[in-house]
Amino acid sequence: MKATQTQDRPDERISPLAFKDYRSFLLAHVQSKKSANPSWSYTVWARQLGLKSSSTLIMILNGQRNPGRGLLQDFSRFFKFNESERQYFADLVRLAKAHSDVQLSMAVMKQLEERNPGKGFRLLDQDTFIAVSQWHFFAIREMVQLREFREDPEWIASHLQFPVKPEKIEEALQTLLRLNLISRDPQGRLQATASHLDTTNDISSEGLKRHHEQQLANASHCLRALSPESREISGGCFSIKSESLPRAKEMIRSFAVKLCNELEAKGGDQIFQIELAFFPLTKPIKDGIQ
Numbered sequence: 001m002k003a004t005q006t007q008d009r010p011d012e013r014i015s016p017l018a019f020k021d022y023r024s025f026l027l028a029h030v031q032s033k034k035s036a037n038p039s040w041s042y043t044v045w046a047r048q049l050g051l052k053s054s055s056t057l058i059m060i061l062n063g064q065r066n067p068g069r070g071l072l073q074d075f076s077r078f079f080k081f082n083e084s085e086r087q088y089f090a091d092l093v094r095l096a097k098a099h100s101d102v103q104l105s106m107a108v109m110k111q112l113e114e115r116n117p118g119k120g121f122r123l124l125d126q127d128t129f130i131a132v133s134q135w136h137f138f139a140i141r142e143m144v145q146l147r148e149f150r151e152d153p154e155w156i157a158s159h160l161q162f163p164v165k166p167e168k169i170e171e172a173l174q175t176l177l178r179l180n181l182i183s184r185d186p187q188g189r190l191q192a193t194a195s196h197l198d199t200t201n202d203i204s205s206e207g208l209k210r211h212h213e214q215q216l217a218n219a220s221h222c223l224r225a226l227s228p229e230s231r232e233i234s235g236g237c238f239s240i241k242s243e244s245l246p247r248a249k250e251m252i253r254s255f256a257v258k259l260c261n262e263l264e265a266k267g268g269d270q271i272f273q274i275e276l277a278f279f280p281l282t283k284p285i286k287d288g289i290q
Contacts, residue, residue: 022092
C-alpha cells in the first residue's frame, strides 16, 4: 500500500494558484495521473482521500456538487497545499457555491484577487458584474424597445419567459440606467442606448460564465416547455482538424452578428436569445494512437 501511495502521489508541479476554477485544477491532476499511469483510476484516488467510493469525486468533476468542509481538508492534505494554496483553493470552492449570490461572489473574487494578483479576478464595479452575470438584465434592456413596453416591474415580470421577481426587475432598471445601457428620451420614456460593456478586458470572465450557464439552462427548459414553432434548437456532430478551430469560432460569431443585424427590428413584439454552443465531444486523438 505504501508503495502504491508513493507512486500515485499528486504531481507537486501543479498548483491551484495557476487556475481560476477549482474543477480545472482537479481535472489537471486527473489528466496528469492518467498520462503517467494508464491504470490509475478514480477508485484509487477516492481510497487515498478516505472516501467510500469514487462517486463523490465524479459528481464534483461533472459539476453536480461541490466539496464540503471535510473533503476540502482531505484535498488539502492530499495535495500538500501550503497555507496560501489552501486558502486560494477554498475560495475557489466558495465562489462555485455562491453561484446565485452576487454580493458574496464579489467578496470572494476580491479575496482571490488579493491572494493571487494578476490572475484575472478583476472587476470594473459591482453594477457591471451584476448586469453581465444575470440573464434578465439584457432581456429587459431589449424589452424597452418593444412597441407595447411598459415601465412597470409587474408588467415586465409577467412578460418574461422565466420567473424574475418585480423587485429584482426594479433593481435591474436602476442598474441599467447607471451603466447608461438604457436612458430616458425627452418625454421620459426608457430607450436602449448605443453603449455596451467591455467584457473582454475589464471584467472577470466569471460573470460571462454565469450568464451563459443561465442562458443554456433557459434553452434546456424551452426544449420541452415550448413548441418547435416557437424556438429553434438543433445541432450537428462532425470531425474537425484542431487547427480549424479558430476559423470555426470566427464563422459562428460572424453568423450570430449577421443574424442580429439583419433581423433586429425597432418596435418588435418579442425578445429572443441566440446561444450557440460549439464544444468537443472527444479528446484530441493523435496519429498512431489507437
